[in-house]
Amino acid sequence: VLSLSTTITISKDKLLDGLLVSSFDEASCFSRYQSYLYRKRSSHKPSEYLISKLRKYEHIHRSCGPSTKFYNKIMRKGTKFSKNDVSTKCKYLVWTAANGLGNRIVTLVSAFLYAILTDRVLLVKFGTDMSGLFCEPFPDSSWLLPRSFPYWKDQKHIETYENILNNFKVNSSQVLLPPFLILNLQHTHDRHNNFFHCDGSQDLLQKISVLILRSDQYFVPSLFMIPSFREELSKMFPQKDTVFHHLGRYLLHPSNEAWEIIRKFYEAHLAKANERIGLQIRLFNTHRPPHQTVINQIVSCTLQHKLLPDFNAQKSVASPLKKTSKVVLVASLFSQYGEKLKTVYQANRTVTGEVIRVYQPSHEERQKSNDDMHNIKAWTEIYLLSLCDALVTSTKSTFGYVAHSLGGLKPWILQRAYNESIPDPPCRHAKSMEPCFHYPPKYDCRANSTVDFTSLFHHMKHCEDVSGGLKLV
Ligand code: GDP
Numbered sequence: 001v002l003s004l005s006t007t008i009t010i011s012k013d014k015l016l017d018g019l020l021v022s023s024f025d026e027a028s029c030f031s032r033y034q035s036y037l038y039r040k041r042s043s044h045k046p047s048e049y050l051i052s053k054l055r056k057y058e059h060i061h062r063s064c065g066p067s068t069k070f071y072n073k074i075m076r077k078g079t080k081f082s083k084n085d086v087s088t089k090c091k092y093l094v095w096t097a098a099n100g101l102g103n104r105i106v107t108l109v110s111a112f113l114y115a116i117l118t119d120r121v122l123l124v125k126f127g128t129d130m131s132g133l134f135c136e137p138f139p140d141s142s143w144l145l146p147r148s149f150p151y152w153k154d155q156k157h158i159e160t161y162e163n164i165l166n167n168f169k170v171n172s173s174q175v176l177l178p179p180f181l182i183l184n185l186q187h188t189h190d191r192h193n194n195f196f197h198c199d200g201s202q203d204l205l206q207k208i209s210v211l212i213l214r215s216d217q218y219f220v221p222s223l224f225m226i227p228s229f230r231e232e233l234s235k236m237f238p239q240k241d242t243v244f245h246h247l248g249r250y251l252l253h254p255s256n257e258a259w260e261i262i263r264k265f266y267e268a269h270l271a272k273a274n275e276r277i278g279l280q281i282r283l284f285n286t287h288r289p290p291h292q293t294v295i296n297q298i299v300s301c302t303l304q305h306k307l308l309p310d311f312n313a314q315k316s317v318a319s320p321l322k323k324t325s326k327v328v329l330v331a332s333l334f335s336q337y338g339e340k341l342k343t344v345y346q347a348n349r350t351v352t353g354e355v356i357r358v359y360q361p362s363h364e365e366r367q368k369s370n371d372d373m374h375n376i377k378a379w380t381e382i383y384l385l386s387l388c389d390a391l392v393t394s395t396k397s398t399f400g401y402v403a404h405s406l407g408g409l410k411p412w413i414l415q416r417a418y419n420e421s422i423p424d425p426p427c428r429h430a431k432s433m434e435p436c437f438h439y440p441p442k443y444d445c446r447a448n449s450t451v452d453f454t455s456l457f458h459h460m461k462h463c464e465d466v467s468g469g470l471k472l473v
Pocket of ligand 1: 100103281282331332366375378396400
């Protein structure tokens with residue numbers, strides 16, 4: 001029989017210190033209430049205020065979500081301009097997919113925060129390549145965009161944010177606002193010039209019932225730039241570098257299919273080790289350094305920061321085997337990394353006598369799109385990395401960002417190698433566990449001039465891996 005205090009502790013751990021509610025059916029999503037058995041307890045507690053905002057959000061989602069009378073009413077009205085449309089009780093933010101899974105997830109979390117701040121209901125347009133990845137995050141409702149929603153078929157007739165913005169500049173009093181609007185914040189679309197972070201734009205966007213978001217960026221830092229959100233945000237996140245860590249753990253629960261893979265792999269290879277080190281090796285196509293250079297760089301980084309021990313090349317000087325073991329989880333598109341690292345640690349005895357085991361769950365060889373199984377593999381590897389005790393990640397990779405932010409870890413980020421030589425230092429410790437916003441705005445809305453936002457906000461710094469990027473610290 002468990003004591004009352006033990007029972008309360010288990011329930012607090014299981015619900016991630018109040019982030020989650022207990023009302024879901026466990027079998028529909030095992031990961032939701034089992035993740036605490038696999039991930040170390042977070043040292044970051046969500047604020048009471050954040051928890052109250054999540055409960056309020058769930059209430060809005062329940063009353064305005066798909067198939068409620070408010071939802072049906074707005075859909076009946078359609079996407080066309082008409083007078084007296086603006087004052088509806090429920091407003092929506094539709095997330096759409098762009099780019100790889102890491103990019104999609106960082107945008108999804110940003111969209112959720114934006115939805116909370118603007119009392120919108122977040123709906124996700126998942127194609128078949130995403131529908132098998134996550135559980136429903138909101139109780140008694142769905143976040144899936146219904147198939148009858150106009151954007152599935154009819155995108156051309158929906159007005160765009162840039163268009164409205166341009167017309168607004170010409171004559172602000174004459175602009176008739178549409179009920180549906182496409183908000184494209186993709187970095188390839190407008191670089192740094194979307195004015196989204198300006199209060200004026202937010203006043204305008206607030207009047208639109210249905211916003212359809214296209215983005216591939218972690219745009220949370222721009223929400224912190226918007227004066228009207230600032231107070232709410234600092235109440236929700238007294239510790240600013242915990243935004244993704246809390247919202248990600250609230251929102252992203254592996255589906256039963258993904259969870260089965262994660263759990264099995266964890267139990268077979270990771271559970272028994274004394275320490276789990278995750279290595280995420282992502283190389284972009286341009287200037288790819290030789291495999292061996294990357295291996296040497298990783299060995300040098302993990303040795304310098306005491307993540308993994310040194311090894312003796314001559315077996316004769318082997319030290320006695322210790323009972324402790326470490327396991328290295330390698331995530332990469334290429335099989336060579338796992339294989340080479342395995343050889344390094346199997347052929348050589350470590351100086352400490354520790355046993356090092358190396359596992360690589362998959363090697364897809366290239367990034368694929370519209371492939372269900374490919375995305376399941378990516379998601380399960382991101383999640384497994386997030387269960388590690390320490391991470392070494394690759395520069396500029398949102399795949400790595402999701403892993404370390406979910407895990408509440410500050411990774412060692414491998415510096416980019418351009419040729420045969422190992423960069424010095426081989427890796428740098430991240431300043432915070434937040435993802436980096438790669439293409440942040442550079443425009444100061446009030447001063448009407450270019451600005452470096454790190455000079456205005458002390459909790460924003462340039463990223464370790466992308467000098468023009470911004471991250472919350
Ligand atoms: P980023 O390009 O590194 O920012 O990350 P994204 O996740 O946005 O895009 C890369 C995509 O390539 C992933 O979503 C996967 O589909 C694939 N990919 C890259 N690295 C890995 C890996 O280590 N494991 C698996 N399974 N897939 C990967």
